[in-house]
Amino acid sequence: MIFYVAHREHAYTQAVVLLYHRTDLEAWFRLVRYEDAGLLRGVRAGVVIWSDMDRLTSDELSRAAGISAELADNTGLTQLNHPTASLQRFDLLRLLHADGSNAFRVFRPDELEEAIRYPVFIRDETGALYREPPLLHDRPALDAAIARLDGSDLARPMVVEMIGTPGMDGYFRKYAAFRVGDTIYGQHCAMSKSWFVKNSPEQLLPAHIEEIRTYIDTNPDANAVMQVFEKARMQYGRIDYTFVDGRLVVFEINSNPTVLSDPPTPFAIYDPKPFADLQADALLALPQATEADSLAAIDTAHQSALAKLRRHYQMRRLKLTLRKVLRKRK
Structure with missing residues (x-):
């Protein structure tokens, strides 16, 4: 079983994968709020993924670290990330500048x-x-x-x-790759005319589409990215980075990244299923991921959280569809 520990307000990051694209994953996946993490003491096999450390108070981090230590001593659970040993954004960027990796x-x-x-x-x-x-x-x-x-x-x-320069075409680029245990996969290459690259515009040039496809298919930076994750002492998350003068420059590692933001609609500009497959397959390949060991209290809380997420994304799907229909009529 995969026990994904997240802040109670940010348990949505895997929802689109679980609810729409890889419903088979739900049999082996449990959302666990930090306030319920103590329940994991009663589980003997599976994998725990600690996320959202940056959103916790110092007291919450200390409590989670204590639970992590107990799990390491008294259970056979595999743990990815650590509540206090994994580096958060500021400390990671300080380290990467100190060792010469980052130029900012x-x-x-x-x-x-x-x-x-x-x-x-x-x-x-x-x-x-x-x-x-x-x-x-x-x-x-x-x-x-x-x-x-x-x-x-x-x-x-x-x-x-601030760091970053546009390419010859005038576009800034931000690459993103996931680490899930021993797996690294490229998720996206976003492009923008602005230095602040959040998402690509809806209408990309054909050359950009091919560039993104090549990045995802070839995963060219996997080894370099893995080295950064190791420095951060993180076994799960998404790294955002770019290249400046041919050097890889890291912006951050997000410990609770959204895998897919939107539920599927007839108007999607790309097929999200391959991205869901990359994530789900990497999760299921984790040690003990398919060990059928959980607790009734964990299962009940998970089902309650997933039901709320289901209602949220059903409404979001309806809004996205209606918005597209109205735009087409204009």
Whole structure:
């Protein structure tokens, strides 16, 4: 059995795979909220994946680390990631700059150095970044932005030196690859005219489509990516990276990445099933993934969480379909 431990508000990242594309995975997969992680003490075989460490408080991390230690001592469970030993975003980026892998630095707002390379931007260490942050081009602009942090909703702000250059075609690129145990697979190559690459535009050039297909099919950076995961002491997650002057540059490793965002609709611009298969097959290949050992309390909580997710994605599917229909009528 695969026990996926996640923050209670972010248990949706595997949902589209489980509900639509690989329903066979559900027999071997259990969502576990951190507040229920203690139930794992009663399981003797399977694999535990710890995620969302960046979203936990220090007390929650300490409790999870204690449970992880108990599981290591008293059960035969395989564990991927560690609540406190796996590096979070800030510490990983500091390490990668210190060992010469990354050419950009990160700072805490109260620990700035004079020799910062501009432009920089400010982001939270926790969670995902959905909107393009403003670039700050000098120290007065940075100081003003830091002064505005008081009262903001950033839990652990960090100052990041911007890095990245567009390709010959004018597009910036961001690559993403998953690690699931011993498996590395390429998930996407997003392209944008903006330095802040979140998703590719809906209408891609034919050459871009072929480039993305080649990246996914050949998985060219698997060895280099695995080395970064090992430095981070993470056995599960998604790494986001780019290339600058031919060198791989890492932005982050997300411990609870969304595999597929949207449920299938008749208007999908690509077939998501192969991506679901990559994820599901890698999960099922984990040691003890198909050991039929769980607890009734874990199963009940999982079914309750999945039922809520099912309702959510049914509504999302309806909204996406209606939106496309209305656009076509215009």
